[in-house]
Amino acid sequence: METTPAATPAPVTPPAATPRKQRDLLRFGLVILGLVVLNFVAQQFFFRVDLTEDKRYSMSPATRQLLETMPEPVTVTVYLAGDFPPAFRRLSQATRETLNEMQVHAGSKLRYVFVDPSAATSEADRNKEYQRLVQKGLSPTNLGANEGGKRVEKIIFPWATVTVGNREENVLLLRGNQAAPPDVRLNQSIEGLEYELASAVRRLEPTKRKLIGIVEGHGEPDNLHLADLIGTLQRDYGIYRIDLNKVKDQDMKSLSAVIVAKPERAYTDAEKFKLDEFITQGGRALFFLDAMRVNLDSANRGGMLSFPLDLNLTDLLFTYGARVNGDLLLDVNSGLIPLVTGRTGDKPQVEPMPWPFYPLVNNFSPHPITRNLDAVYLKFVSTIDTVKAQGIRKTPLMFTSRYTRVLPAPVPINLNDARLPPDPKLYRSGPKPVGYLLEGQFRSLFANRAKPGTTQYLSAQSPNARPSKVLIISDGDFVRNDVDPKTSRPLRLGFDRLATTEFANRQLVQNAVDYLLDETGLIAVRSKQITLRPLDKVKINAERRQWQLLNLGAPLALLAVFGLVRAWLRKRKYASFGVE
Numbered sequence: 001m002e003t004t005p006a007a008t009p010a011p012v013t014p015p016a017a018t019p020r021k022q023r024d025l026l027r028f029g030l031v032i033l034g035l036v037v038l039n040f041v042a043q044q045f046f047f048r049v050d051l052t053e054d055k056r057y058s059m060s061p062a063t064r065q066l067l068e069t070m071p072e073p074v075t076v077t078v079y080l081a082g083d084f085p086p087a088f089r090r091l092s093q094a095t096r097e098t099l100n101e102m103q104v105h106a107g108s109k110l111r112y113v114f115v116d117p118s119a120a121t122s123e124a125d126r127n128k129e130y131q132r133l134v135q136k137g138l139s140p141t142n143l144g145a146n147e148g149g150k151r152v153e154k155i156i157f158p159w160a161t162v163t164v165g166n167r168e169e170n171v172l173l174l175r176g177n178q179a180a181p182p183d184v185r186l187n188q189s190i191e192g193l194e195y196e197l198a199s200a201v202r203r204l205e206p207t208k209r210k211l212i213g214i215v216e217g218h219g220e221p222d223n224l225h226l227a228d229l230i231g232t233l234q235r236d237y238g239i240y241r242i243d244l245n246k247v248k249d250q251d252m253k254s255l256s257a258v259i260v261a262k263p264e265r266a267y268t269d270a271e272k273f274k275l276d277e278f279i280t281q282g283g284r285a286l287f288f289l290d291a292m293r294v295n296l297d298s299a300n301r302g303g304m305l306s307f308p309l310d311l312n313l314t315d316l317l318f319t320y321g322a323r324v325n326g327d328l329l330l331d332v333n334s335g336l337i338p339l340v341t342g343r344t345g346d347k348p349q350v351e352p353m354p355w356p357f358y359p360l361v362n363n364f365s366p367h368p369i370t371r372n373l374d375a376v377y378l379k380f381v382s383t384i385d386t387v388k389a390q391g392i393r394k395t396p397l398m399f400t401s402r403y404t405r406v407l408p409a410p411v412p413i414n415l416n417d418a419r420l421p422p423d424p425k426l427y428r429s430g431p432k433p434v435g436y437l438l439e440g441q442f443r444s445l446f447a448n449r450a451k452p453g454t455t456q457y458l459s460a461q462s463p464n465a466r467p468s469k470v471l472i473i474s475d476g477d478f479v480r481n482d483v484d485p486k487t488s489r490p491l492r493l494g495f496d497r498l499a500t501t502e503f504a505n506r507q508l509v510q511n512a513v514d515y516l517l518d519e520t521g522l523i524a525v526r527s528k529q530i531t532l533r534p535l536d537k538v539k540i541n542a543e544r545r546q547w548q549l550l551n552l553g554a555p556l557a558l559l560a561v562f563g564l565v566r567a568w569l570r571k572r573k574y575a576s577f578g579v580e
Contacts, residue, residue, distance in 0.1 A: 219264030227490035257284035262476025282466025303414035321389030331359035399431035
């Protein structure tokens with residue numbers, strides 16, 4: 001019986017990939033390739049996008065250049081860590097965000113750390129840490145807060161220290177105008193974080209120091225009464241006292257700026273020529289001038305008449321575009337003077353009294369020199385007018401309050417007038433400018449004239465002419481510090497012993513010098529503005545309940561609607577597959 005051999009099964013070939021599967025694989029491969037290319041490009045070309053309206057997370061070009069070219073590593077220690085109220089948590093978070101942005105541009109050369117001074121486990125260790133910080137010059141701030149229904153006081157240190165090598169700089173983070181509401185002052189502090197931190201880094205860099213000359217020889221205050229001004233500026237600049245009669249032309253050219261601080265005797269034409277030549281050839285100048293002569297000893301003995309003080313500088317400043325007038329300003333918003341109001345036994349009883357001749361100026365322009373500045377203290381200040389000067393930009397920096405009175409020369413001054421309350425009807429002159437910044441190419445006072453003491457005829461335009469900047473404040477005492485009568489040590493510039501308050505005179509002078517001499521443009525960072533958008537507290541209290549219900553109920557309602565719609569769609573889709 002023959003058997004038929006079984007047929008060999010044909011080989012099974014796998015089904016060819018469908019066009020859809022090929023398309024999906026190709027799409028997946030392109031996505032992976034695109035991600036690889038995108039990562040490679042991102043590593044080669046770094047960029048960040050700040051979508052905020054006020055660009056609060058963007059560094060200025062000057063700050064970026066400073067950070068990218070730092071020669072040495074920088075360490076920033078911030079003492080704003082711990083349990084703070086919401087306002088100070090905002091300042092702490094803003095400081096952290098600013099340092100994060102700075103670290104992006106500085107890379108590994110910038111390191112920062114947040115420290116809580118109150119983190120010690122025992123009170124003795126905590127007090128020891130507080131004492132260490134105070135000895136470093138970091139003054140604490142007492143902060144009141146409510147915890148568990150009780151009022152408690154907390155000590156905070158709104159400071160940071162910037163360290164480069166063995167050099168260290170303290171940075172006060174809580175600045176702004178103390179007369180402003182707390183939220184506004186806090187916002188001003190946040191606006192200034194970039195400038196304060198970047199300035200500290202710049203001061204610690206080993207760079208060539210520019211030279212500043214303080215003019216002497218006309219009865220200016222001695223070094224003791226200019227000690228704080230000199231000490232403040234010496235951190236960033238080389239400071240010298242110069243006599244215009246003795247200084248050589250080559251030495252004048254080595255200076256970047258000169259300061260004319262409260263002269264009491266007139267300048268000679270030769271001295272004025274040197275000053276004019278220095279300014280018109282690009283040198284910067286700061287004038288702190290008294291327009292009226294005042295003797296407080298005479299005013300205390302029964303009164304005196306104040307007459308204009310002739311410094312022989314009127315025509316020079318007039319040519320530059322400004323004039324300091326021979327008058328005195330009185331302001332209801334004023335400082336204090338000590339007056340004898342009675343006697344206790346055989347000792348006189350002294351009481352501080354408001355003195356309208358000592359204005360407290362708290363009205364500033366939004367210029368980088370004065371933006372977010374605290375109040376400054378002036379004594380016997382005069383008005384300043386501007387006159388036509390081609391090519392000169394004139395910026396008023398600060399003004400008295402609207403309750404101001406102007407007394408033209410001669411002005412009677414009697415300390416006993418401080419006992420009388422000011423008559424509001426007399427203080428209606430409105431705000432008056434007492435500080436101006438002039439910028440541009442200044443025309444020489446001696447153009448088309450002979451050089452003093454010679455027959456050398458000067459041309460209308462010097463071949464060495466350069467644009468310059470001039471600051472004028474009509475108060476010579478603005479840069480003069482008081483001296484402690486007990487210790488004979490100089491007090492801080494702007495410190496009022498009667499009010500035990502330090503005003504911002506020092507900060508304004510430092511800002512002005514930085515602006516006049518800063519070629520990098522870092523001072524312009526002080527113009528940074530962060531818009532404050534406060535909530536309507538009345539509306540919040542009135543509508544609190546309905547917004548709370550909306551925030552809690554709306555997500556639940558949306559979730560329920562989503563579930564119902566999904567269930568209905570699912571039922572509709574699978575209804576045709578029901579069991580017969």
